Amino acid sequence: MENNNTWGQHLILDMGGCNENISRKESLRAFAAELVDAIDMVAYGEPVIAHFATHSQEAAGYSLVQLIETSAISAHFSDHNRDVYLDVFSCKSFDENIVVQVVDKYFAPDSIYMLSLGREAKRPVQPPFTQLR
Numbered sequence: 001m002e003n004n005n006t007w008g009q010h011l012i013l014d015m016g017g018c019n020e021n022i023s024r025k026e027s028l029r030a031f032a033a034e035l036v037d038a039i040d041m042v043a044y045g046e047p048v049i050a051h052f053a054t055h056s057q058e059a060a061g062y063s064l065v066q067l068i069e070t071s072a073i074s075a076h077f078s079d080h081n082r083d084v085y086l087d088v089f090s091c092k093s094f095d096e097n098i099v100v101q102v103v104d105k106y107f108a109p110d111s112i113y114m115l116s117l118g119r120e121a122k123r124p125v126q127p128p129f130t131q132l133r
Contacts, residue, residue: 006118008071008091011099015084017110022077022084025049025062031106032066032073038102039094041068084109089119100132 021027032047047066053059061077070090077084084107088099096116103109112132 006120008089008119009093010117010119011086011088011094011096012115012117013084013086013099013103014113015086015103015107015109015111016082018077018082018084018107021106022062022082023079025051027106028062028064028075028077031102032064034106035073035088035099035102036066036068038098039088039090041070041090041092041094043067044069 021031028049029047032049033043036043044067047064049062049064051060051062053061058080059078061079063077064073064075066073068090070092073086073088075084075086084103086099086103088094096114100112100114103112114132
């Protein structure tokens with residue numbers, strides 16, 4: 001997505017039916033490193049990866065935040081539902097198809113819903129998510 005009227009590119013992926021890697025901290029760390037490299041970004045430090053909501057089986061799962069020099073990558077992983085919610089935001093353009101390829105490699109989701117936005121303060125209403133699978 002290249003648009004001179006936007007501040008940045010924001011990719012939102014909601015994924016279902018993911019594999020067991022969503023519950024493995026080292027897999028999440030490897031995913032973050034490969035994604036940053038694959039979309040030609042520069043990591044700012046190590047990712048923060050923490051397991052939350054252990055008091056609730058339905059809510060428990062890892063959260064990941066990887067700062068990048070042009071903004072951030074964040075993700076939330078549901079152990080119980082095998083869902084992943086990923087946001088990639090950057091002032092520098094990136095190839096959204098590469099993000100999907102890295103997601104497929106690590107999490108093999110059965111379904112992916114995607115929303116791609118050019119971030120700007122004033123814009124027309126964006127359409128709802130489009131289903132990839």
